[in-house]
Amino acid sequence: MTKALGIDLDGTIIDIGPQLHRDIFIKSVSKYINISKEFHDKYLKSLSTKQKLEILNKKLNLPKNLNQKIWNEKQEITAGELAKLISFDEKICDIFSELSLNVALYVCTNSIRKTTKTILKKLNILDFLTGVICSDDVANPKPAPDMYNILTTTHGARNVAVVEDSETGVAAALAAQCHIFKVKNSSEFKSQDFQNKIKSWIKNND
Numbered sequence: 480m481t482k483a484l485g486i487d488l489d490g491t492i493i494d495i496g497p498q499l500h501r502d503i504f505i506k507s508v509s510k511y512i513n514i515s516k517e518f519h520d521k522y523l524k525s526l527s528t529k530q531k532l533e534i535l536n537k538k539l540n541l542p543k544n545l546n547q548k549i550w551n552e553k554q555e556i557t558a559g560e561l562a563k564l565i566s567f568d569e570k571i572c573d574i575f576s577e578l579s580l581n582v583a584l585y586v587c588t589n590s591i592r593k594t595t596k597t598i599l600k601k602l603n604i605l606d607f608l609t610g611v612i613c614s615d616d617v618a619n620p621k622p623a624p625d626m627y628n629i630l631t632t633t634h635g636a637r638n639v640a641v642v643e644d645s646e647t648g649v650a651a652a653l654a655a656q657c658h659i660f661k662v663k664n665s666s667e668f669k670s671q672d673f674q675n676k677i678k679s680w681i682k683n684n685d
Contacts, residue, residue: 483634488588490644507553525647527589527620575607583609627655
């Protein structure tokens, strides 16, 4: 079977930063409910927008009929911020170009497809990918293993490795029985030392 590498987006390929995600979410819900940064970081960090809203439904009695409206508003704010922050990265483009010659590449993210495609187009790496798996493609986003189960079903668990920066993503990869490469940020992902680790896995896993 073909080997596959599943790569998270934020904190791995790019560094938008958890603070920005947090601030955008808090701004999105602020018309309907007030939450603190501390509350967000304790209960909502690294979760998808849908998961965050479901927790607010339970913990703070946010009316469920507001979920879709808040979700839509949050995506609009996010799109605007990303348009300002994301730009072409030659190093990332070179890495994906080289890796795509020897392994099936997937971006696996709790972001929605529209946001993800916007970022990947700006980075100019879509053509190097075998697939893009987003929160709207699975019943359960990370930390559930659904995204990575797609890869293991297609390629076999022993042939799948995953690059993740968060404990949420690592939990998903562990549950799917994937090999895991943990990074701190995109700078580490782009480093030659880290890329050598991936290349070694590809070679030794033949």
